[in-house]
Amino acid sequence: MDGLPGAGGTDGGPSHCACRCGRRPRPGRCHPADTRPSSDGDHDGHWLRRSSPGEGRPAPTPGCQCSQMTDAPVRGRSEDAAMDLAQEISHRPPDVPGGWPLLGHIVPILRRPLEFLPSTAAYGDVVKVRFGRLPIYVVTHPDAVREVLVPGDLDYTRGRIFDKLEPALGKGIATVSGAEHRRQRRLLQPVFARERLIGYAAIMRTAAEQVTASWRDGQVLAMDEVMNDLALTALTRSLFSFAARPDTAEAIKEGMRSLTHGLLLRTVLPTAWERLPTPGNLRFRRAMATMHRAIDDLITAYRDAGQDRGDVLSALLTVRDEDGGGLPDEEIHAQVTTLALTGIEAPGAALGWVLYEIGRAPEIAGRVRAEIDGVLGDRTPTFDDLPALGYLNRVINEVLRLRTPLVFMRRTLRPVRVGRTTIPAGSEVIYSPYLLHHDARWFPDPLRFDPDRWLPENAGRIPKGAYVPFAAGAYQCIGKLFATTELAMAAATIFARWTPRPVEDAPVREIATALVRPSRLPMTVHLRTRTDRG
Numbered sequence: 001m002d003g004l005p006g007a008g009g010t011d012g013g014p015s016h017c018a019c020r021c022g023r024r025p026r027p028g029r030c031h032p033a034d035t036r037p038s039s040d041g042d043h044d045g046h047w048l049r050r051s052s053p054g055e056g057r058p059a060p061t062p063g064c065q066c067s068q069m070t071d072a073p074v075r076g077r078s079e080d081a082a083m084d085l086a087q088e089i090s091h092r093p094p095d096v097p098g099g100w101p102l103l104g105h106i107v108p109i110l111r112r113p114l115e116f117l118p119s120t121a122a123y124g125d126v127v128k129v130r131f132g133r134l135p136i137y138v139v140t141h142p143d144a145v146r147e148v149l150v151p152g153d154l155d156y157t158r159g160r161i162f163d164k165l166e167p168a169l170g171k172g173i174a175t176v177s178g179a180e181h182r183r184q185r186r187l188l189q190p191v192f193a194r195e196r197l198i199g200y201a202a203i204m205r206t207a208a209e210q211v212t213a214s215w216r217d218g219q220v221l222a223m224d225e226v227m228n229d230l231a232l233t234a235l236t237r238s239l240f241s242f243a244a245r246p247d248t249a250e251a252i253k254e255g256m257r258s259l260t261h262g263l264l265l266r267t268v269l270p271t272a273w274e275r276l277p278t279p280g281n282l283r284f285r286r287a288m289a290t291m292h293r294a295i296d297d298l299i300t301a302y303r304d305a306g307q308d309r310g311d312v313l314s315a316l317l318t319v320r321d322e323d324g325g326g327l328p329d330e331e332i333h334a335q336v337t338t339l340a341l342t343g344i345e346a347p348g349a350a351l352g353w354v355l356y357e358i359g360r361a362p363e364i365a366g367r368v369r370a371e372i373d374g375v376l377g378d379r380t381p382t383f384d385d386l387p388a389l390g391y392l393n394r395v396i397n398e399v400l401r402l403r404t405p406l407v408f409m410r411r412t413l414r415p416v417r418v419g420r421t422t423i424p425a426g427s428e429v430i431y432s433p434y435l436l437h438h439d440a441r442w443f444p445d446p447l448r449f450d451p452d453r454w455l456p457e458n459a460g461r462i463p464k465g466a467y468v469p470f471a472a473g474a475y476q477c478i479g480k481l482f483a484t485t486e487l488a489m490a491a492a493t494i495f496a497r498w499t500p501r502p503v504e505d506a507p508v509r510e511i512a513t514a515l516v517r518p519s520r521l522p523m524t525v526h527l528r529t530r531t532d533r534g
């Protein structure tokens with residue numbers, strides 16, 4: 001699982017061909033001085049854009065072999081000089097059509113985000129939309145996305161989405177930037193170390209066993225709710241094995257639901273709107289207040305007990321920075337809230353999609369079951385079994401491609417060059433895993449659920465930056481291994497005993513928040529028989 005192709009790579013970012021052809025360099029060919037090994041092997045597939053209205057690609061410098069335009073005419077000196085000059089003038093990113101007066105693209109983003117965002121790629125590799133009058137740059141090409149994500153905190157801070165979350169989350173790892181982010185990331189990294197994952201994996205398996213223990217053969221379940229509750233249990237038990245109050249997990253769940261479900265709306269609307277006493281805003285404030293009280297009580301109870309319970313909260317309470325100081329309660333509170341936000345809804349939605357995609361395709365379900373039976377026999381799964389479930393891991397890769405987060409943002413700290421576009425300092429930039437993962441240039445027939453895309457011989461053809469369910473670079477998902485372990489552990493535990501199938505005639509739609517979750521997921525669970533288990 002660790003080897004999810006392209007996910008979370010942190011190696012040096014792609015630089016565009018220095019000869020100005022607009023493509024990435026081909027080491028040892030058009031750039032004899034560039035001896036870097038070509039590690040990603042994705043040169044040929046990139047910048048093969050769809051038509052880009054108003055955007056012409058510059059002709060390559062003589063001798064450049066980055067281009068497939070081998071018939072490009074050799075230019076004279078004066079033409080080169082003119083081209084140099086033209087290159088100095090920054091390329092203006094095309095405006096995506098369909099903006100409304102005053103509102104810009106707020107209406108299409110809110111009304112049909114899942115169609116609108118992917119459609120922007122047709123206009124260029126870096127394009128512009130507007131939230132009201134605020135210009136937003138959307139990076140649509142894998143190379144451009146890596147150029148934004150990989151330099152990370154040197155050129156970018158968090159963007160508008162996490163700014164909107166900061167009043168609710170506090171200054172935890174997902175809302176701070178730069179040096180403070182690096183400090184917090186260093187402190188939190190041990191919490192997600194591989195050794196600790198072994199313990200979390202056991203918690204996840206027990207949580208899945210407990211959930212399925214109440215299932216009855218032929219029962220219809222709201223699987224989206226069930227899987228969200230499973231993710232909640234898995235995370236809260238890993239975070240805090242002991243709760244001061246019985247309603248702590250429920251208060252966190254409600255808080256997180258309110259935070260994520262209104263997020264797209266809060267991101268595009270002006271902040272003043274949040275201060276209005278609308279029923280939605282009042283509900284949101286109540287949910288936040290209840291959740292924060294529950295987390296405060298939890299931290300107080302842990303501090304009073306002074307006992308290491310081997311969970312994340314105990315680890316946070318014993319963490320020491322370079323000066324030997326512990327973390328203040330305020331920071332611990334922010335980290336717990338942040339981990340709850342990031343660690344429940346996304347894996348909960350992904351778990352639902354895993355069950356749905358397997359359950360609706362008998363051939364895939366058969367292969368998953370056969371593999372689980374072969375690897376586990378009658379045993380329950382452990383962390384060490386997971387790498388042997390190669391097919392299940394490919395199914396999970398494919399779920400994370402197709403049913404992936406919709407949108408994240410960055411803000412430029414200084415003018416930055418992305419491809420041929422200079423994005424001014426202080427600009428908001430969007431990258432969308434959903435857009436990239438639905439682009440037919442990188443994933444042919446993108447709506448088809450095909451786990452075999454992730455066979456090594458096929459996955460090698462996917463350009464870096466085209467598959468980013470967990471982002472890449474400095475701000476990439478710290479819970480990536482936690483999440484993939486959870487998905488595999490839950491699926492292996494469930495499919496060893498049960499065959500869930502979607503209820504026929506119950507259409508399932510994708511609902512866009514910052515994530516993409518199922519509208520509803522009614523599924524019938526069938527107990528596997530001995531014969532079925534070979």
Ligand code: HEM
Pocket residue numbers: 173174175185235338339342343344346347350405408409468469470471474475476477478479480482483
């Ligand atoms: C399928 C499940 C998950 C997906 C698809 C996912 C995806 C992501 C993505 C794309 C980012 C980067 C956001 C950005 O670019 O601004 C991120 C960040 C983050 N995720 Fe996840 N995530 C998942 C599960 C988890 C889990 C289970 C945890 C914790 C237990 C977690 C904790 C975090 C944290 C703390 C950050 C911020 C990291 C930082 O800024 O250094 N995530 N996640």
